[in-house]
Amino acid sequence: MISLDLNQLFPFELDQFQLEAIAALEAGKSVVVAAPTGSGKTLIGEYVIYQALATKRQVFYTTPLKALSNQKLRDFREQFGADNVGLLTGDVSINRHAPVLVMTTEIFRNMLYGINVSDPVAMAVNDAIEAEGAESISPPEPAVNLKDALANLAAVVLDECHYMNDRQRGTVWEESIIYCPPSIQLVALSATIANSAQLTDWINQVHGPTALISSDYRPVPLQFHFCNNKGLAPLLDQKRQKLNPKLKGDRNRRSQQFRGRGRRNEPSLGFVVSQLAQRQMLPAIYFIFSRRGCDLAVTEMDKVPLVNADEAARLKEQIDAFLSANPDAGRAGQVQALYKGIAAHHAGILPAWKGLVEELFQQGLIKVVFATETLAAGINMPARTTVISSLSKRTDNGHRLLNASEFLQMAGRAGRRGMDRVGYVVTVQTRFEGAKDAAFLATADADPLMSHFTPSYGMVLNLLQTHTLEKAQELIERSFSRYLSDIVLAPQEQVLADKETRIAKLEQELAGVDISLLKDYEKLRDRLREAKRLRKILIQQAEEQRLSELATYLPYVLSGTIARVKISKKVTMAAVIVAKVPGAGQFPWYICLTEDNRFLVASYKDIVLVGEPIAETDATLAAIEIPPELIVKPGQTLKGDEKSLAIAHLIPNLEMPEYPPEVLQQQAAVLAIEARLNEHPANQYGDVGSISKKLRKSDELNRELEFQRNVLNQRRRKQWDEFMALVEILRSFDYLENLKPTAAGQAAAALRGDNELWLALAMRSGELDELDPHHLATVCAALVTENSRSDTWVNLGISPTVEEALTELHDIRRQLFRMQRKQMVAIPIWLDYDLVGLIEQWALGMEWTELCSHTSLDEGDVVRIARRTLDLLSQIPHVPFLPNSLKQSAKQAAQLIDRFPISEVI
Structure with missing residues (x-):
């Protein structure tokens, strides 16, 4: 890349980050430029264009939105000359071979697939045509070599690269970076993000040498203010790091919600605007998170004069001229407000009317635009002030607080370079949010860029047209999602690595050990444990049987009966029953004299064996006196006297009866296994128990490692598993054969939409082939229109011809839905009946x-x-591979639809 004279290109001094980016580009690197909105990132893209024009090469400038592409076309035509700038947005092609080609990112991605925009897909194979069996089927036209088409491309500018965060469309950005040839420089222009270094490192890995140029410099610094019903006040303290102490009395949103103070402190719309006007803080973009809210705000303010006489005259002249040329384009109920410098801007407004609003705002004639947050997405509408009406917004999952990036994106619209010394950001007290919430967002760091990489049918078919399945997997696994996943999973990988180290150490310690001998030894150990367990059960059963029999006649034993009683949990002793006394329950308590001359109070549970009465002697039981100090309570003991000792000496030893045969047999089995263990060859290794423990630990760690590795691989393979699920669905409909697209698959690969397979199934069903153009347009509308909300109505029905075609398509849709559900794929399959009557009419x-x-x-x-x-x-x-009759009808239908205000305004 040659060096250009910056003083000739730009009549002002460049900022440091701009110089660094240009130096990196001249060194042949790609760049990621992360800087605040309005900081001058676009200049770097403009420098790349100057370079391409100087070297007679080409530059693609991609944007996320058609509206942004149209705006860039106008800006670049003025800057570089109309002949040097072209536009591709899918349905619009202007000067497509120009050295500077502005396009949506989807168009660039499609080019990398090998799709030539506005030209047929190049995959001609005669046998596929013959397989269709009819001359009326239109084959592909000759291919344009992708390598040749991109040979003169020097660089691609990816404007608003942070759109990679978009759930619906972020995948396109990742694909564009992954598929782009390394010889082409990438210039990724992004708002401030928390992980710009990660984004740069990823591009460096998948594309080539890439430099990160980051800056927090803002040419027009921002001042944050807070507005309640008392007026405007600085939001932050003098260091701009914490909440202004004067606002600390404003309670947080939870306090407000429960105490009701938020509603009382909430300023009116007119009050906020009047505060801005008094402080010369207009023009302003006033963000309101609903279309209805924007329209109501215009109605509320349409009687407030915000423009002077000269501005009013200029407004009238331009608005009248617009309405004269476009009588149907005036926004109902908002024309009078526009004369007074007040407008709304949101997706529900006609593009032509929005274009007029943008033009008038850029001229400084509109003082307040009430806009939804889509205006923060890069449209060139510089304002002195942005007002953020609420710090929460409604989502599909209910209300939530804005995140830092959303807040900063809107705040960043404030401050016009070269016009304003400072840009003002005003947050407003609401019922649920107060100054503390605003200060938190104003001082928060930007959110990190996430990946929402999701395979689609078009991705599968286009990759498999030119790549093997293995190469396709390699490309899918180069996604930013995989990169971030590897970072998140790195600690878990370390855990697995530590486990592998422990396993290796154990295996080293087990070296020289015959594992089969150890395993045999362990089996014997297991058998011994089982044998002992069974022996224990048999002994318990025998004891239970003996005790059950004992319990039946124990209440009837007489004094003088020999017994064996429990002294402790494991110790028993011979004794003679001296007396029975009433117990606490059904059974009596027994006062016994033990052979060691102690009196013992025993419950029936303490007596484990009963024998014969003691032999008659001179020392009779009658001579024994039970000590009165003995506490009559089971477990209590008291040493006897001389008289009792004479009896104690006469107590014979009462042996426990022998266990039944089954217990003895099991005991023999235990001894036999113990003998085998003692003689086992594994004993040669020394402490077999310790070695076996290591073996068990090694096996346990290996099982854990396998399970955890599978879990990690599943998380890493998420996108690839989704890719393969789509492969299976495409196979089931014969859109893939031997992992290559069939003729039907090539047709689907050439389509773009939310569900390319569904579109292709409909196109090739035969139901559309003979439809009149207006009927075809209506059916196509049904295929691409999302299901309407319950509160939406259209009182224009569809014709019987269209209804019949949609009914037939409904059966195909049901088949596809079943297949997607089987493969757990959640790609929408639109088929709308309710709204498309509008398109037919x-x-x-x-x-x-x-x-x-x-x-x-x-x-x-x-x-x-x-x-x-x-x-x-x-x-x-x-x-x-679609019938020529269908193609001709589609061309005519497109002409019927493409009229003002549907037609693009460039």
């Missing part, structure tokens, strides 16, 4: 105003449905 020529009167949808939503329909219709003529 539009295709039949209904006027825009009348069309919108038949639905509760916002005009912008109708445009979105129509444009998605138009996008699909525009693809059909370039999809191989």
Whole structure:
């Protein structure tokens, strides 16, 4: 890369991070530039363009949104000349061979797949055509060599690269980086993210040498303010690190919720705007997280004068000219507010009207734009102030606080470079959020960039068109998701490594040991344990039987009977029963004299054996007196006297009876196994028990290692398992054969959408082949329109022809749904009946105003449905192996749909 004279290119002094990025590019590296919104990141992309123009090479400039692509086209035409700049957004192609080509990131990804945008996919095979069995099937046209197409490409600028965080579309960014040839420099421009070093390291691994250029410098510094019903106040202290002490009286949102103070402190919309106007803090972007909220705000403010006479005259001139040229494009109920410098900006508004709002705001004629957060996504609408009306927003899972990146993205719109000394960010007291929440977000670090890499049918088919399954797996496993997963799992990997080290040490200690002998020894040990366990059971059974028999006649024994009693848990002693006394329950207590001349109070449970009465002697039991101090309670003892000693000497030893034969037999088995163990060859190793313990530990660690390794591999293989699930579904529909796309698979590979297989199944079903253009447009709308919300209505029905086609497609949809459920795949399969009557009537020529009167949808939503329909219709003529009649009908249907305000405004 040659060096250019920066003084000639840019009539101002460049910031340090810009110089560092340019130096890295000139050294042949790719760059990741992470810097705040409005810091001048785009200049680095512009430098790459100047380089390409100087060396007669090409640059692709990718953006996440069509609106951003259109804006860049206008900006770059003015900067580099109209002949040098082109546009590709799928359904729009302008000057496509220009040296500077602006496009959505999806278009670049498709190019890397080998899809030539607006040209047929190049995978011609004559036998596949013959297999279709009809000349009316359109084959692929000759291929354009991808290597040749990209040979002159010097660099690709990935603007708004933090869009990789987007759940729906982030995969496209990862694919673009993974598939991009290493010879092409990547210029990734990102808002501030917490893990920019990780992103850079990943690109360095999967693409090539990459430098991280990060900066927290903001040319127009931000000042944070907080507004409640008392007015505006600085949000942070003088060091801008903590909450302004004067605002500490504002309770947090939980206190507000339960005490009701938040609602009392909440300022009105008019009060907030008046505060901004008094402090010369306009123009402002006022973020409100709902379309309805934006529209209501415009209505509430449309009587507030914010522009002077000169500005009002300029507004009137331009608005009147716009409405004269586009009578159907005026936003109902908001024209008068626009004359006064107040507007709304959200996805429900017509693109043409939004374009007018953006143009007037850039001229400084609009003072307040009430916008949803989509405006924070890079549209060029510089403001002196941004107002964030709430610090929480509604999601599919309920309300949640904004995260730091969302907050900073909106805050970053404040401050116009070269116009403002400072940019103001105002957060507003609400019922649930207060100053503490605002200060937390204002001082929080940016969130890390996450990966939402998810395989799709299009990804599977396009990769397998040009790669083996093994190579496809290699590409999938190069995802940022896998990279982050490896980092997260690194500590667990260390645990496994430690286990492997312990196993290796144990195996070393077991070296020279015949493991089979040890295992045989262990089996004998196990048999011995089992034999002892069985012996114990038999002994317990014998004891229970003996005690049961004893309990039946123990109440009837007489004084003078010889017995054996428990002295402790394991010790018994011969004794004579001297007397019976009432006990605490059914059985009496027994006062016994033991052979060691002690009186013992025993319960029936303490007597384990009963014999014959003691022999008659001169010393009779009658002569024995039970000491009165003996406590009559089981377990109590008291030493006897001389008289009792004479009796104690006469107590014979009462032996326990021999165990029954089954116990003796089991005892013999135990002794036999013990003998075998004593003679076992494993004894040559010394302490067999210790060695066996090591062997058991080694086996245990190996089992744990295998299980934990499988768990880790499953987590790592998540994307690949999803890829293979899609492979199985494609095989079941014959879209893959021998891991290569069939003719049907090639058709699906050429399509782009939420579910490429579903689109291809519908296109190749035969149900669409003979439809009239307006019917085809309606069916295509049904295939790409998300299910409507319950509160949405359209009172335009569909024709019987369309309904019949959709009914037939419903059976195919059911088959695909079953297969996806079997493989646990959750890719949407749209088939809408409720909204698409709008498209049929539009295709039949209904006027825009009348069309919108038949639905509760916002005009912008109708445009979105129509444009998605138009996008699909525009693809059909370039999809191989579809009937020519279908392709011709699609071209005509596209012409019916592509009229103002659906047509793109460039």
